[in-house]
Amino acid sequence: MNAIAASMAGIVIRVNVQVGDAVQPGQDVVVLESMKMEIPVQAEAAGTVRAVNVKEGDFVNEGDVLVELEG
């Protein structure tokens, strides 16, 4: 399993993937907003989305797992 974690505390403003989607390395899976800036969170490796743990408007802390991949 490959976990995609938040790089900083912030608010989820967009979730770009859903369960079953295939993602590529470098793809923006979630966009966070922190201190008036939009921060894209990217997949580091290719895989298929197994779980999406957040939705728009959620507050996340640094290290929280946002999306889980398999494959």
Added chain:
Amino acid sequence: MRKVLIANRGEIARRILRTCRARGVATVAVYSEADAGWPFVREADEAVLLGPPPVAQSYLNLEKIVAIAKETGADAIHPGYGFLSENPTFARRCREEGIAFIGPDPDVIAAMGDKVNARRTMQRAGVPVVPGTDEPLASVEAALGAAAAIGYPVMLKASAGGGGIGMQVCRTPEELKAAYGTATARAKAYFGCGDVFLEKYIDDPRHIEVQILADAHGNVVHLFERDCSVQRRHQKVIEETPSPFLTEEARQAICAAAVAAAKAVGYVGAGTVEFLVDADQNFYFLEMNTRLQVEHPITEETLGLDLVALQLDIAEGKPLPFTQEDVAARRKGHAIECRVYAEDPVTFLPAPGRIVAYEPPSGEGVRVDDGVEAGLTVTPYYDPMIAKLVVSGSTREEALARGRAALAAYRIEGLKHNIPFLQRVLESEPFVQGRYTTHLVQELQAQEQKGARQS
């Protein structure tokens, strides 16, 4: 004025509190749940909770803020900068409730907030604006004709774009011909509208602004300029006054243009006129900020003035206590402001977190306007700025030396901050020599990347 509600947070709330206290004016702080333990809440005479941390439910909740002002008997509201400071609806609501809004007339805020309208107003007042086409271009022939009149280089801009998206620099008619088709097609694909404009492209621009003050009796003075060319992510990080770039002649011209701009809109209050300045000292109107600005302290330090106190005087209907000649006679020395941000010093990405240790520098010519203390958490909800380090000296060299020493002495632990970046700028050759443009930060980054590859 007996009681002022401060519709803001952090360092600027504290800054306004300081002046109110010195004048014997009572204060009301408003705060979100995220700011409950912050110094500005504790230091105000009264403090009222606004709501949860998100700005829509706290610092942008204008009806709630107006209601609190009425309940607490505040007769004026100071909006600081950001948040509601340039919101004409808020200024109008204050007026309807019989509360003085410390800022200009709502109609002036609205007029300057509309960029196209502001540009036309300035043109009518004889203030130079960046040459360009006011209407969308009909064809590539029209674009070539307009570019010939404006002079190369030009920038092709999608009318629906923004923030640098859909912009293309063209240095020759051939480049413009080639770019026109792709720019219109891309504008249509991205923004659903293929309209494009042309604007003169300023190659190595400086961002220089002029502080103005205007009272309700028709008096307008300028408080000289601030050079705000050091920017990252199109936001200012270091400002200084006087500008090391402007000649005395250009300084007089740009300051006179700012006064003309303020008069053209019937401005009352403290405001700032921003300009782009090219390598030949030609200047062009960018926008007018109808509020107190973050970088106001450097003007205060070189003129020995309290801008917040002057804002309160103007709101009370008092005439300006000085003439333009008086202001010129007060001017002395040099001041530099460094904005201390909770952010990664290399990537400039925000870095919220808990401040474990906090010791700001002090000493002659050192002023720190901050809003934090050890033990507090800088949250992701608001701007990453945590303090402003303002240094001044009788010369630019002295101010610079004090700036370097103060940055070295500044201690912030527990979260990432940009002090290492500020130090790099203050030590860089272009900054030390005063020969820098808005490209300085990118140039320093490129140099570092090259250095990292070579080592």
